[in-house]
Amino acid sequence: MNLSTVLTPNAQDTVPPQFKFAKVQQVHCPNCGSHAEKLYSMQHHTAQIQCPHCDYFLLSCTQTGVVHEAYAPGIAMG
Numbered sequence: 001m002n003l004s005t006v007l008t009p010n011a012q013d014t015v016p017p018q019f020k021f022a023k024v025q026q027v028h029c030p031n032c033g034s035h036a037e038k039l040y041s042m043q044h045h046t047a048q049i050q051c052p053h054c055d056y057f058l059l060s061c062t063q064t065g066v067v068h069e070a071y072a073p074g075i076a077m078g
Contacts, residue, residue: 022040022041022042022043023039023040023042024037024038024039024040025037025038025039025040026038027049029049029051029053029054029056030049030056030058030072031051031054031056031072031073031074032051032053032054032056034051034053034054035051035053036049036050036051036052036053036056037049037050037051040062045061045062045063046059046060046061046062046068047059047060047062048060054073054074055071055073056071056072056073057069057070057071057072058070058071058072
């Protein structure tokens, strides 16, 4: 599985069990402060934060902290 493959909570019900997230945590979005979800995949050692309000997305490695994919509307890349 490619690390940039994104599974939304609704799509999670239709994927094989080995690709489901091990843990879902409610967090505040770092971009807008609204409620967002942090999903952990223990098999792939990744965590993703996704916000349905502002479309913020971050996929990172839980072991190294390396960001594999990110999208933050309203935040300029510097």
